[in-house]
Amino acid sequence: MPMDLSRHSSSSSDSSRFSAVSSSPSSKGSATVVLSIECLKGSSKADEWTGDMLQTGDIVEELRIGNMIVKSPFKNGKSGVQKVLHSSYKQKETSIRVRVRRVGAEEDEFAELQACLVPGDQLVGRKQYVLRAIDDPNYAVGFVDRTEKDCLNLQASRTSRMVSALEKAPLEDGYVSYPWEHRMHEMLSVPNSSTFYSILLLPKAVDKAGSRYNDLEDTLARAHAWINASQASGVPIVFMNIQTESLLTKISGDTASSTVSAGSLADLSNLANTSIYGFEDYHGVDIGVVRGVRLWFSALAGEIPVEIKINDTDTKLGFTISRTEEGFIYISSVVEADNPSERSGLNNLYKQASQASRLLVVSRISNRKVLPWMVSPAGAIRCFDTVSLSQKLSLHRHARMAIIVHVFLWDRRVNYANVGSIRARAMSTSTSSPPNLERPANQSQVVPLEVDDQEDLEDDYEIEVSDEPDITLERNNAGEFSFRLRDFGLTDNGV
Numbered sequence: 001m002p003m004d005l006s007r008h009s010s011s012s013s014d015s016s017r018f019s020a021v022s023s024s025p026s027s028k029g030s031a032t033v034v035l036s037i038e039c040l041k042g043s044s045k046a047d048e049w050t051g052d053m054l055q056t057g058d059i060v061e062e063l064r065i066g067n068m069i070v071k072s073p074f075k076n077g078k079s080g081v082q083k084v085l086h087s088s089y090k091q092k093e094t095s096i097r098v099r100v101r102r103v104g105a106e107e108d109e110f111a112e113l114q115a116c117l118v119p120g121d122q123l124v125g126r127k128q129y130v131l132r133a134i135d136d137p138n139y140a141v142g143f144v145d146r147t148e149k150d151c152l153n154l155q156a157s158r159t160s161r162m163v164s165a166l167e168k169a170p171l172e173d174g175y176v177s178y179p180w181e182h183r184m185h186e187m188l189s190v191p192n193s194s195t196f197y198s199i200l201l202l203p204k205a206v207d208k209a210g211s212r213y214n215d216l217e218d219t220l221a222r223a224h225a226w227i228n229a230s231q232a233s234g235v236p237i238v239f240m241n242i243q244t245e246s247l248l249t250k251i252s253g254d255t256a257s258s259t260v261s262a263g264s265l266a267d268l269s270n271l272a273n274t275s276i277y278g279f280e281d282y283h284g285v286d287i288g289v290v291r292g293v294r295l296w297f298s299a300l301a302g303e304i305p306v307e308i309k310i311n312d313t314d315t316k317l318g319f320t321i322s323r324t325e326e327g328f329i330y331i332s333s334v335v336e337a338d339n340p341s342e343r344s345g346l347n348n349l350y351k352q353a354s355q356a357s358r359l360l361v362v363s364r365i366s367n368r369k370v371l372p373w374m375v376s377p378a379g380a381i382r383c384f385d386t387v388s389l390s391q392k393l394s395l396h397r398h399a400r401m402a403i404i405v406h407v408f409l410w411d412r413r414v415n416y417a418n419v420g421s422i423r424a425r426a427m428s429t430s431t432s433s434p435p436n437l438e439r440p441a442n443q444s445q446v447v448p449l450e451v452d453d454q455e456d457l458e459d460d461y462e463i464e465v466s467d468e469p470d471i472t473l474e475r476n477n478a479g480e481f482s483f484r485l486r487d488f489g490l491t492d493n494g495v
Contacts, residue, residue: 035060035074035081036146036154037100040130042165043139049162053133054113054141056161057154058100065117066093077145085129089117096131098141103153112140127256143390190367190406195303197237199226200245201293203275205377213377215273215326216244219293222375226297231417234359236410247290301409303363308344308403310396317341317397318357319350321362323326327372327383332358335490340397349407356410364406366388 015479036056049055063070063081065088088094094117101110115131124142133139134227146154154161185191201223203213219240227239276290309315318339322332334347339349346360351358363371372383396403 041140062099066098096204127172240296299486358410361408
């Protein structure tokens, strides 16, 4: 039964909503103890202040529990009523109707509440019973003993109490469940993997011993130079964000003596531009905090999967991979023939990228990211080796297993047809046709970058096609994490 709030006179029927009694209200009240309402928890819409619901200070006139009717005055007040409620609850009689009286502007008013009888638990204790409205379980009231004068004073102070409740009303928070696995699979272009990329630049060491490092401004400048150089070389990426990242390490010796100390508040002003600072822990060990710079970037127009399927008669994949100085893997050339690259549509993408003076950057191979991700204190960029990538691609060809390659797109203004279906086909094992990525005839393009020399776009890191199976590896002087690949060629077109 829904909550029924109404006002009645002593001679009105129960179906009447509002009515008045002939008696005039008491102006001062008396010291007589009566059973009164205490609002324990407000309704979801704060309707307890509207006048139609039971309020703190209302005087209880009648209780109806099942077929039992208990009227005022109540024997033993609150404790006597609680015994009645306990007995009814044990008998599973939990439906209760409460009739209360309050002072009106001219005459006394009556209101009723249809509620459910429940143990107080967190509100007033397990041994006490409270009433929860049937149509709004958030709304709960209890019973207290008050003098009639106190009840009238509470009723008269309703407006001020409402303002006080408004000022004290808290905003509650909580936890809600969320279908993460489902959303990560359905809402991402690459299931369970983000298209936000980052590279962490550590501060550059000044000496070989690594006891001193350049300041934070130097690291920021190198991050800025890296992304500018990447974009200028034709890599279709866009800057997203940059932030400092603190890494803890143990320091000693010259590093500890040359490090800015953060042992007190007075030292904080010296940390604004330093790339490493130290402090002592409780055991007296010198702890260093290295401030690296993490640069976030993303593909200019997203990334798209290309499924390269292998036939039994294929002896070549039909494309060559290279690496830029900034560590990006890209398709550097394709072979015009009946091969997996041509059938998958990779050749078509390569031609469009070349016409737009962009590199066809490979972001993932078999759903694994192959982008640069760190710069060491020596200045070397940690990225993927084209030799190992070539071997993996060749193994796919020998095993006749399809390869899923993700590439960066470069023009967000072009409406690539059915990217979602292309992604679905690439994730499936069914036969798929090459993706249709032709530009509309009247569609504008991103302004191409002016490149003076095509060789500037191709770093020394290349997989060259030759008849000589020689492989030559050469390290540069940037550090042990850096390497160069020169003039390495494999028979059967390398991949």
